[in-house]
Amino acid sequence: MPELPEVETVVRDLRPLLIGRTLQGVRRSAHALRKTWSAEWEPLLTGQTVAALHRRGKWILVELGGGAFLMVHLGMTGQFTVRAADVPGETHTHLVFPLDNAHELRFRDVRRFGSVTYFADRPTWETFLSDKLGPEPWDMDPNAWRAILSVTARNLKAVLLDQTLIAGVGNIYADESCFAAKLDPRRTGNSLTAAEANRLLTEIRRVLTTAIESRGSTIRDYVGGSGLMGGYQDEFRAYGRTGEPCLKCKTPIECIRLAGRSTHFCPNCQR
Numbered sequence: 001m002p003e004l005p006e007v008e009t010v011v012r013d014l015r016p017l018l019i020g021r022t023l024q025g026v027r028r029s030a031h032a033l034r035k036t037w038s039a040e041w042e043p044l045l046t047g048q049t050v051a052a053l054h055r056r057g058k059w060i061l062v063e064l065g066g067g068a069f070l071m072v073h074l075g076m077t078g079q080f081t082v083r084a085a086d087v088p089g090e091t092h093t094h095l096v097f098p099l100d101n102a103h104e105l106r107f108r109d110v111r112r113f114g115s116v117t118y119f120a121d122r123p124t125w126e127t128f129l130s131d132k133l134g135p136e137p138w139d140m141d142p143n144a145w146r147a148i149l150s151v152t153a154r155n156l157k158a159v160l161l162d163q164t165l166i167a168g169v170g171n172i173y174a175d176e177s178c179f180a181a182k183l184d185p186r187r188t189g190n191s192l193t194a195a196e197a198n199r200l201l202t203e204i205r206r207v208l209t210t211a212i213e214s215r216g217s218t219i220r221d222y223v224g225g226s227g228l229m230g231g232y233q234d235e236f237r238a239y240g241r242t243g244e245p246c247l248k249c250k251t252p253i254e255c256i257r258l259a260g261r262s263t264h265f266c267p268n269c270q271r
Contacts, residue, residue: 001058001074001076001170001171002058002074002078002216002222003058003168003170003171003172003173003216003217004055004057004058004137004167004168004169004170004173004208004212005173005211005212005214005216005217005230005232006074006216006217006222006224006230007055007057007058007059007060007074007168008055008212008216009212009215009216009224009225009230010060010080010225011053011054011055011060011225012224012225013224013225013228014053014060014080014081014082014105014225014226015052017082017103017225017226018050018053018062018082018099018105019050019051019052019053020049020050021049021050021099021101021103022047022048022049022050022099022100023045023047023048023049023064023098023099024046024047024097024098024099025042025046025097025098026041026042026045026046026095026096026097027095027096027098028095028096029094029095031094031112032112033075033094033095033109033112033113033114033115033116034073034075034112034113034114034115035115035116035117037095037116041118044068044120045064045068045070045097045118048064048065048066048068049064049065050062050063050064050065051063051064051065056133056136056167057129057133057136057163058073058074058167058168058170059071059072059073059129059133060072060073060074060080061125067121067122068118068119068120068121069118069119069121069125070116070118071116071117071118071119071125071128072107072114072116072117073114073115074109074114074222075109075111075113075114075115076111076113076114076221077109077110077111077114077220077221078107078108078109078113078221079106079107079108079109079221079222079223080105080106080107080225081105081106081223081224081225081226081227082099082103082104082105082106082225083103083104083106083227084102084103084104085098085102085103085104086102089106090108092108092109092110092112093106093107093108094107094108094109095107095116131164132163132164133163133164133167134162134164134165134166135166135167136167136168137166137167137168137169137201137204137208140166140201142197142198145166145197145198146197146198148165148166148189149189149190149192149197150190150192150197151190152188152189152190153188153189153190154188154189154259155185155186155187155188155189155258155259156174156178156183156184156185156189156192156200157175157178157185157186157258157259157261157263158258159189160174160177160178160204161174161259161261166204168208169204169208171239171261171262171263172217172219172236172239172240173204173207173208174263175238175239175263175264175265176207176211176238176239177200177203177204177207177208178200178238178265178270179237179238179264179265179266179269179270180203180206180207180237181196181199181200181202181203181204182199182269182270183196183199183200183270184265184270184271185263185265185270186256186258210232210235211230211232211235214231214232214234214235215228215229215230215231215232216230216232217230217232217233217236218230218231219233219240238253238264238265238266239264241253241264242254242255242264246266246268246269248269249266249268249269251266251267251268251269253265253266254266254267
């Protein structure tokens with residue numbers, strides 16, 4: 001599933017391609033996404049100009065000039081790209097928004113776990129997300145972070161995957177952050193010292209920043225808003241490296257199941 005760096009890359013790619021452009025309608029495939037597109041939304045967005053693009057957690061927010069928003073979640077295999085209108089559409093393209101410059105904004109999703117939803121105004125989507133997302137990693141107050149960890153007996157992998165505590169971190173970057181912080185993902189939050197908690201937050205931010213600079217990680221379907229792939233998969237230290245030698249100590253990377261997800265770590269570096 002695309003995580004914060006991938007979604008941020010899509011947003012950054014789309015900004016110069018979409019801001020100032022006018023949506024001229026929408027075409028739908030016969031297949032529904034996780035949340036079905038409502039025909040009632042089409043006249044509300046047709047003729048609206050794109051004013052800005054934002055990211056919140058793993059959500060993309062297309063702000064329209066009239067104050068409405070399109071909220072996009074890429075699900076597991078979603079791609080949100082701008083293409084010239086004369087470029088043939090790929091299979092599994094389920095929503096197409098023609099633009100006023102002979103281009104199209106296209107939402108493609110092989111598994112159809114993603115969604116594109118219309119919200120009439122900012123308070124509406126803020127209310128929708130209010131109980132779903134904690135602070136962005138860079139907005140997380142260190143004191144609040146230490147407090148969150150100090151009261152939970154859940155393992156670190158489960159804590160990092162909990163979007164209500166910290167927004168945007170998923171399976172890949174939880175593993176990479178724990179490796180960078182030299183912390184065993186099986187440890188409980190309340191077992192960390194203040195220094196360890198601070199180090200984990202620092203490494204979460206650093207790993208995510210580096211991944212954004214590399215355009216995120218392309219494992220299967222992910223591409224940025226311009227159609228280019230990510231490059232951070234070439235920099236993994238833990239994720240997906242089961243049995244391979246640790247790049248620091250040569251100990252084989254182990255893989256276990258935590259919080260329902262495959263979890264990769266070095267048993268020597270992350271004692």
